[in-house]
Amino acid sequence: MSIDVLLKEFQEVSEHPYxxxxxxxxxxxxxxxxxxxxxxxxxxxxxxxxxxGIWGSNKKTIALAKEYCATFYCTIAQLALEMLLxxxxxxxxxxxxxxxxxxxxPMSQNIRVAMGDKLPCIFLAxxxxxxxxxxxxxxVDQYTNVKKELEKIAGAEITDxxxxxxxxxxxxxxxxxxxxxxxxxxxxxAVSAVLRSAVLRSAWFMEKAEHTAKLQQLNAExxxxxxxxxxGKKVLTSGIIxxxxxxxxxxxxxGIAIAADxxxxxxxxxxxxxxxxxxxxxALAQMYADQDYDVLLFDEKSSENRRADYVVKQxxxxxxxxxxxxxxxxxxxxxxxxxxLKKALDAAxxxxxxxxxxxxxxxxxxxxxxxxxxxxxx
Amino acid sequence: MSIYTLGxxxxxTASKCVMLKDGRDIVSKSLIAVGAxxxxxxxxxxxxxxxxxxxxxxxxxxxxxxxxxxxxxxVADHQMSELSCHGKGAxxxxxxxxxxxxxxxxxxxxxxxxxxxxxxxxxNDKCAAGTGRFLDVMAxxxxxxxxxxxxxGAQSTKYVGISSTCTVFAESEVISQLAMDTDKRDIINxxxxxxxxxxxxxxxxxxxxxxxVMTGGVAQNTGVVKALEEALGHTxxxxxxxxxxxxxxxxxxxxxxxxxxxQA
Ligand code: SF4
Numbered sequence: 001m002s003i004d005v006l007l008k009e010f011q012e013v014s015e016h017p018y019x020x021x022x023x024x025x026x027x028x029x030x031x032x033x034x035x036x037x038x039x040x041x042x043x044x045x046x047x048x049x050x051x052x053g054i055w056g057s058n059k060k061t062i063a064l065a066k067e068y069c070a071t072f073y074c075t076i077a078q079l080a081l082e083m084l085l086x087x088x089x090x091x092x093x094x095x096x097x098x099x100x101x102x103x104x105x106p107m108s109q110n111i112r113v114a115m116g117d118k119l120p121c122i123f124l125a126x127x128x129x130x131x132x133x134x135x136x137x138x139x140v141d142q143y144t145n146v147k148k149e150l151e152k153i154a155g156a157e158i159t160d161x162x163x164x165x166x167x168x169x170x171x172x173x174x175x176x177x178x179x180x181x182x183x184x185x186x187x188x189x190a191v192s193a194v195l196r197s198a199v200l201r202s203a204w205f206m207e208k209a210e211h212t213a214k215l216q217q218l219n220a221e222x223x224x225x226x227x228x229x230x231x232g233k234k235v236l237t238s239g240i241i242x243x244x245x246x247x248x249x250x251x252x253x254x255g256i257a258i259a260a261d262x263x264x265x266x267x268x269x270x271x272x273x274x275x276x277x278x279x280x281x282x283a284l285a286q287m288y289a290d291q292d293y294d295v296l297l298f299d300e301k302s303s304e305n306r307r308a309d310y311v312v313k314q315x316x317x318x319x320x321x322x323x324x325x326x327x328x329x330x331x332x333x334x335x336x337x338x339x340x341l342k343k344a345l346d347a348a349x350x351x352x353x354x355x356x357x358x359x360x361x362x363x364x365x366x367x368x369x370x371x372x373x374x375x376x377x378x
Numbered sequence: 379m380s381i382y383t384l385g386x387x388x389x390x391t392a393s394k395c396v397m398l399k400d401g402r403d404i405v406s407k408s409l410i411a412v413g414a415x416x417x418x419x420x421x422x423x424x425x426x427x428x429x430x431x432x433x434x435x436x437x438x439x440x441x442x443x444x445x446x447x448x449x450x451x452x453v454a455d456h457q458m459s460e461l462s463c464h465g466k467g468a469x470x471x472x473x474x475x476x477x478x479x480x481x482x483x484x485x486x487x488x489x490x491x492x493x494x495x496x497x498x499x500x501x502n503d504k505c506a507a508g509t510g511r512f513l514d515v516m517a518x519x520x521x522x523x524x525x526x527x528x529x530x531g532a533q534s535t536k537y538v539g540i541s542s543t544c545t546v547f548a549e550s551e552v553i554s555q556l557a558m559d560t561d562k563r564d565i566i567n568x569x570x571x572x573x574x575x576x577x578x579x580x581x582x583x584x585x586x587x588x589x590x591v592m593t594g595g596v597a598q599n600t601g602v603v604k605a606l607e608e609a610l611g612h613t614x615x616x617x618x619x620x621x622x623x624x625x626x627x628x629x630x631x632x633x634x635x636x637x638x639x640x641q642a
Binding site: 329351353354356365366368369370372373374376377 | 445458459460461462485496497499500503
C-alpha cells in the first residue's frame with residue numbers, strides 16, 4: 001500500500017474512535033477504556049480484551065461533567081467523564097482510572113460515583129517512589145489488583161504466558177511508534193503534522209497488533225524514501241497532548257515540521273519497554289520504574305533539572321530549531337515544570353513558544369499568529 | 379521610478395493601512411474602527427488608495443497582517459504574522475528599540491527586537507485581561523469614553539486597588555466601587571494600574587531592555603503608559619503612528635520582499 005493510503009487509514013481511525021469501538025463490540029470483543037497515564041495495557045491484552053485509550057475529545061463540549069468537576073479541571077479529564085455520561089462510551093466493559101496527577105485522583109472517584117453499577121471502574125494508584133524495592137512491590141500490588149478486576153470482566157484468568165505474549169505485543173507497538181516518530185521527522189514532506197498525529201493517536205484506539213502491522217508497513221515505505229530536502233523549519237513539540245487537526249494544520253500551512261516530540265500522548269509514554277522473559281508482573285513494574293523525564297514522575301535528583309536537559313538534548317538530536325510547548329489549561333504538573341524547562345532552553349539558546357490550549361478551543365487564530373511569528377524567529 | 383508598497387493590518391477591532399514610497403516615506407494611511415470580518419478592511423484600503431490618488435494596480439507589493447490577514451486573498455501578495463510586523467514597524471520608528479509592548483483589542487504581545495529583527499516574543503493566553511477589550515468593558519461600566527480614560531485617570535487623587543485581572547471579576551469590583559461612591563477618576567487610575575501589572579508580568583518573561591516602545595491602540599492611553607512605566611521602571615516611548623505600527627511593518631516587509639523578488 002502506498003504511504004498516502006496507509007496514512008488515510010490511520011486518520012480514519014483517529015477521527016472516528018467511536019466507530020472503532022462499535023466495530024470491536026460487533027465482533028464480540030470486550031473493550032476496556034484506559035485513561036492516561038501509564039496504565040498497563042498489557043494486562044488488558046493478556047485478558048483477551050481490547051484496551052482503548054481515552055484522551056478527551058476535540059469535538060465535544062463539556063456539559064454533563066460540570067456537575068462533577070471543578071472548573072479548573074483540565075478538559076482532558078472533564079471530557080473523559082462527559083463521554084462516559086453522554087453515552088459515547090456505553091459499550092465499554094470497564095475502565096482503568098490511573099491517578100497520577102491531582103486532577104485524575106479526584107476524577108477517578110467522580111467517575112466511580114457517576115458510573116455506579118453501570119461500568120466497572122478499576123482504580124490504579126502508581127507509586128511515586130517507583131524504583132526502590134518497596135516501590136516496585138507497590139506497583140506489583142496495584143497491578144495485581146487491576147489484573148484481578150480485569151479477570152472478573154473477562155471471565156478468565158490471565159496466565160503468565162498470556163501476559164508475556166502481551167508484553168511482546170506492546171513492545172512491538174512501542175518500537176514501531178518510536179521508529180515512526182524518527183522517520184516522520186526525517187520525511188516531513190511525506191508525513192504532514194496532521195497525519196503524524198493521526199498515526200500516533202490511532203495507536204490508542206486500534207488493536208495493538210493490527211496497528212503495529214500497519215505501522216511497520218508504513219515505516220518500511222518511509223525508510224525507502226530518498227533523503228528529504230526539507231526547506232521549512234523544524235520544531236520539537238512538548239506538552240500533554242497536541243492532536244487537534246485544526247491546530248496541527250497551522251504547522252503544515254506554515255511549512256513547520258515536527259522533528260520529534262516530548263508529548264505525553266505521543267512519545268513520552270512509549271520510551272521504554274518491558275522484559276519479555278522472567279516474572280511478567282515484575283517486568284511491568286520494572287518498566288514503570290524505568291520511565292523517566294516526565295513532568296508526572298517523581299525525580300530523586302530533581303535539583304539537577306534532568307528532565308529539562310533531556311528535552312534540550314532531544315531538540316538538538318532531532319535537528320529541531322526550536323520548541324513549541326502546548327500548555328494544557330490548568331494542568332498543574334506541566335505548569336509547575338515550565339520554569340525549569342524554560343531555564344534550560346534559554347541556557348541552551350533554544351527558542352521556544354508556549355501556547356495555552358485546551359480541548360474546548362475551536363478558534364486557533366491566536367495560536368496561528370504565534371506559530372507563524374515563531375517560524376519567523378527561527 | 380519609485381516603488382510603492384501597501385501594508386494592511388486587519389486587527390480584531392480596527393483595520394489600518396499604510397502606503398510607503400521606496401520603503402521610506404509614508405505616502406498615506408487610513409484607519410477604520412472595525413476589523414476582521416467587517417467592511418473595515420475594504421474601506422480602509424479604498425481610503426488609503428484614494429487619499430494617495432492611486433489604485434491597487436499602482437502598488438508594487440501588498441502585504442497583509444493582523445488577525446484577519448488570511449481574508450485578503452486576491453488583494454494581498456503575501457501575509458505575515460502581526461508580531462513580525464510590529465517588530466519591524468517599531469524598529470523603523472525607533473531604531474534603538476529592544477522591547478516592543480503591543481496592547482491590541484484582544485491580545486497583548488511583548489517582543490524582543492535585535493537590530494530591527496524580532497528575536498523572541500510572548501503573547502497573553504486567550505483571556506482578555508490586560509487587553510484593549512478589558513479597558514472597553516471598564517469604560518462602559520463607568521459610562522465614560524474609552525479615549526477619555528487617560529485624561530480622567532490622571533486627575534486621580536487617591537489610590538484604589540482593582541486587584542482582579544479577570545475581566546469579569548474586575549467588572550464586579552468596579553461596580554462595587556461605584557456603589558460605594560468612589561470617585562470614577564480613582565477607579566480609572568486603579569484600572570490602569572491593574573492593566574499595567576498584568577502586562578508587566580508578561581513583559582518580564584521575555585526580559586525588558588531599553589528602548590521600550592509601546593504600540594497598538596492602548597498606547598494612546600497616557601494613563602496605562604504611565605502606570606506601565608512605573609511597573610517596569612523603564613521609560614516608554616510612543617508615537618502618534620503607534621496604531622499604524624503593524625501596517626507600517628507590513629509595508630516595510632512588502633518593500634523588502636519586492637526587492638528580493640525583483641533582484642532574483
Ligand atoms: S492534562 Fe495535566 S491535569 Fe489533566 S490529567 Fe493530564 S496531567 Fe493531569
